[in-house]
Amino acid sequence: MSSTMRAFVLTGPRQGAVHEVPSPRAVPGEVVVDVERAGVCGTDVEFFTGEMAYLHQGHAAYPMRLGHEWSGTVSAVGDGVDAAWLGRRVMGDTMLGDRTCRRCRKGHQHTCENRQEVGIRGGRAGALAERVAVPAWSLHALPDAVDPVLGALVEPGGNALRAARAAAVGEGDRVLVLGPGTIGLLTAMFLRATGAEVHLLGLGDSSFARGLGFAHVWTRETLPELPFDAVVDASGAAALPSLAVDLVEPAGRVVYIGLSGQRSELDTRALVFKDVTAVGILSASPGLADTIAAYAAGTVDPRPLVGATVGLDRVGAVLAGERFAAPKVHIDPRL
Structure with a gap:
């Protein structure tokens, strides 16, 4: 293994480039993975713009290496790691709890106060790199x-699967997803697999979502007055958490997986008077294994969401807003 590798390094707001950096070593308990695909996420864009809350809360700092949606092949293992991992195709959890605190012991390591997050929090380098x-x-x-493309879609898929399950819908139910971006469309795919009637609400052109087989795609102006048994907010708009409660049926469920860049307000009296259950989804961690199984079985195939696969030298342009025909962009560090 080479002593150096190429990686995209973010050095400040809107300042990043591919650098030659030291290759990671497999320290005890860890592995090194040769990255085959890494997805670019909205969280990465927030770090690029400088808006990401972790930068202002002390959980992250420049310089940093992004990339938390990835797949690859294990090329080295550290002491104490089963050598059977060598050569295996893998993806990995983003959330790395300390494994000792009360939350971790209760199985909620993704909420650990002391957690690292790959490519996001605590100085843990991400996968927009060769390794x-x-x-x-x-x-x-x-x-x-589960090919490399699907492998790099497991992490966002795990979030979406959890959101779909939290909606608790099935045959005969109607559900509305706010925000037809990557997470919203993935959630809609998992919801469709339950047999529910899935509707989407976005800002404009609905052709891409319709091309994925979703017939009910609306804007706020065209949304019909229908009873929705559940509403999933997968948007980044501060006004939509409140709208979700307005649109859901009494005794229904509202699932929040999108995060706005500013504070959103919600009148809890609306929750109480409508007897609505509200659920927040933070992480893919509890849903990763089942997402892999769903992809392997063909229950959900999110590969059409990937609009382009480019090399590391295009990361900066993608973070700055370069767009393709589909919402997700993958990076292949080998290109």
Whole structure:
């Protein structure tokens, strides 16, 4: 293994480039993975613009290496790691709890106060690079049916799967997803697999979502007056959390997975008077294994969401707003 590698390094707001950096080493308990695909996420864009809250809360600082949606092949293992991981195709959990606190012991390591997040929090370098080092316990093996593209879609898919399950809908139910971006469309795919009637609400052109087989795609102006048993807010708009409660049926469920860049307000009296259940989804961690299984079985195929696969030298342009025909952009560090 080379002593150096190429990685995209973000040095400040809107300042980033590909650098030659030291290759990670497999320290005890960890592995090194040769990255085959890494997705660019809205969180990465917030770090690029400088808006990400972690930068202002002390959880992250420049310079940093982004990339938390990835797949690849294990190329080195550290002491104490089963050598059977060598050569295996894997993806990994983003959330790395300390594994000792009360939350971790209760199985909620993704909410650990002391957690690292790969490419996001606590100085843990991400996968917009030729290689990434992660704890062996965070790995999930990928079956042959889950190719590198699907592997890098497991992390966003895990978030979406959890959101779809939190909606608690099925045959005969109607659900509305606010925000038809990557997470919203993934959530809609998992909801469709339950047999529910899925509607989407966005800002404009609905052709892409309709091309994925979703017939009910609306704007705020065209949304019909229908009873929605659940509403999933996958948007980044500060006004939509309140709208979700307005639109859901009494005794329904509202699921919040989108995050706005500014504070959103919600009148809890509306929740109480309508007897609505509200659920927040933070992380993919509890849904990763089932997402891999769903992809392997073909229950959900999100590959059409990937509009382009480019090399590391295009990361800066993608973060700055370069757009393609589909919402998700993948990076192949080998290009």
